Amino acid sequence: MNSDKIAERVCRVENLGIALGGDQPIPLVEDVSFEIAKGGYFALVGESGSGKSITCHSMMRLLPFKPEFKGRIVIDGQDVWSLSRSQLIQFRRKSVGMVFQDPLAALNPVRTIGSQMLETLRLYYPSARADELRTRAIDALKGVHIPMAEQRLDIYPHQLSGGLNQRVMIALAMLGDPALLIADEPTTALDMSVQAEVLDLIDEMRRKNNLTVLLVTHDLGIVRDRATHIAVMHKGRLVEQGPTAEIVNAPKAEYSRELFNAASVEWPDRETGKLRHNPLALTFDDVNKTFYSTARDRKAGIGVPAAKSMSFTVHRGEIVALVGESGSGKTTAAKMALGLVSPDSGRITTHASEQSGSPKLNVQMVFQHPRDSLDPLMKVDDQLHEVLKVHGWRDAAARKAHIAQITQDVGLGAHVLERRPTYLSGGEAQRVVIARALLLKPDVLIADEPLSAVDVRIQKHILECFQRLRERLGIAILLITHDLRVVFEIADQVVVLRNGEVIEDIPVSLFTDGKRHEYTQMLIDAMPGKTAVQVHQIEPHGAVATNGRI
């Protein structure tokens, strides 16, 4: 234990192995070893299911199941897994603070912010007076830059924004002045513009308190500017670790290279204006839509605007990206285009071409969660046949031929048709959903965050699939996303939305010319891994279409 203090290692994980117990244990994490030096900023990076969350939860013995544990975890001079129950509680109070992915869920919804802070402060000052604790709580909130700290004590978590809630979580985690702060995907549930603020706050805490940070994330972009060390995790094992500069400049493992590539941003420099001359596929003309929570609000006119004089066009063969933060009206626009929500005023027109069967059905949707939008009990083949049967395809042979053609178009093997969705990978499932949308030969395909539920390597395949579809079939794609990297990679036209208003409607090549609306600029600035962008940004936009990495 002494050697840890001499080497000033706050945290040492040795040959960690965690398996789900049972007659045949299922290994979740195998042979993971790393060390974090005092004051270090260690990033554990990997896709969902790579075992990174299990690793960090095991460091506080917070696993939701009884695991088969192997190896040793030493934090702040304590062998975590050999602590007694009461030692463990002291360890959690004093040695480690933890910040969670969804701050709203991590705070108790039925109790005020203040009561949760006071209850935690009481652990450290058992005999302090109530008003003394309250002062300390206010100071703690001020310490994480929460405005009107005193008033915030008496309100509930749902009355605060996600960013402020995460600040409260950080304040709570820092109350015991821990040696190590574990942040498990602390920005994943937050809006893009808030992500940077929260990460800045963690940086500030680290500097001020000489804190050691372990950041767990799937997003390489957000750590390469901040972390001192990066470890890449894949399928329960560490594939590579080292100082950030080393990993970023010369990743050794094949997997980290792929992960890194997917996270890199290339400035859009392709020519995109051409497609604007194609025939129209979808037009929004002065569309308005306001949501009211009650009939009384409707009378009083107090509502949430989801579309305010929204106008934009999508042309054949074009990919238009609808960009904005949550609540900006992106999804409402998609629902209106599909006819699932009717606008209060204005016109939405879909322009049928010869290829589509009926003018009503030429808009199709690809959903965010591919697995949720497939029936888990039905074979893929049957689900695809069902769509055609509903629309009057009586001839089984014709259906079969059509399905074979479409599945080939999206790059799926025939074997997938015989499976049930449970046995598909994330990428396969998303392509099945795309194939299902294509069956009725749509003119417009609407994709609502189609990449957010699949891991980075699959994202590339899906984007390639979209690219092929618009080139070969001339389909127009309305791509809803919050991720500017996807926009840069594939979109021709960008429509930026804020509170239901169109702020920008420009070709993607003009997106970074520095003359953008301040909101757009803020979105660009908040983009993770932005520093890498500046390296690539030699000329704002070239004359030649290089087509990037696609």
Place this chain on the structure above:
Amino acid sequence: MLLLTRLLRAVVSLWVIVTLVFVALRATGDPILAIFNPDDTTQAALDAYREQWGYTGTILQQYFTYVNNVFHGAFGISNMSNRDALSVVLERLPATLQLVGCSAVVMIVVGVPVGALAAIDNGGRLDRTIMSLSTVGFALPNFVLGLALILLLSVNLRLLPSNGYGSWQNLIMPVLTIGLAKAAIFTRFVRSAVLDALRLSCVTSARARGLGEFQIFLHHVIPNAMLPLVTITPLLVGSMIAAGSVVESVFGWPGVGRLIVDSVAQRDLAVLQVIIMMVAFLMIATNLIVDLAYAKLDPRTALAHNN
């Protein structure tokens, strides 16, 4: 504002119940012929009764007379005792309220800790034992449990009187019969509510902050587990009144439940009508209270209505 809309909704529910009672009574045939045997009653007498109880005129006129009567508290005369139906029911009410109230206490006092224990030991031996007992408990018909208690406590051990009303000894067995049967169901609800609450991210985060398990349970698990339980409790308490009709008969308890059985047997429609409306009124009132309590317990719903 919230209170006002809820109250309005309660009044509308009551009116719907009153109307349904009217429809049910008319749909089952001429109410006068149901009470009097036409063979030994003269036509003139039948008509006189029709006139007296508002069974003349078109069905719509009868409806308005009926609603008007109900509104003024005139529920008709019980033909069993020839007294005002409302007072016949009201004098039985205290006994039933006593029975239901005590049973509800037994249900909660047994159900909450036992259900919570089962949830904490999820999948363990204690959990499995509790769940098996709970299955037995709610599969057992009320009269079987009641008779078994009589056999054990009255006949064999001679500890308690087998029926009657008036002292606390009389209360024990009927309360145990209803309370334990409902506790068996309630335990399951408590168990699943606590299990859900234990899985909440805020419980993990409280644990990460180094709070003790007992404190976490008291301050984070219970308040969150309360929410689904508050919704189900009045339903279970309501079903106790229904269980009362059997249990009160078994133990000779002079409550509303036994009155239901008697008045069905005697075709005393006026009394039945009052009981139906009263039970409906009690249910609506408790649901109103629960709605208001829910807004207090879950600040999120309170906000949704204030916005």
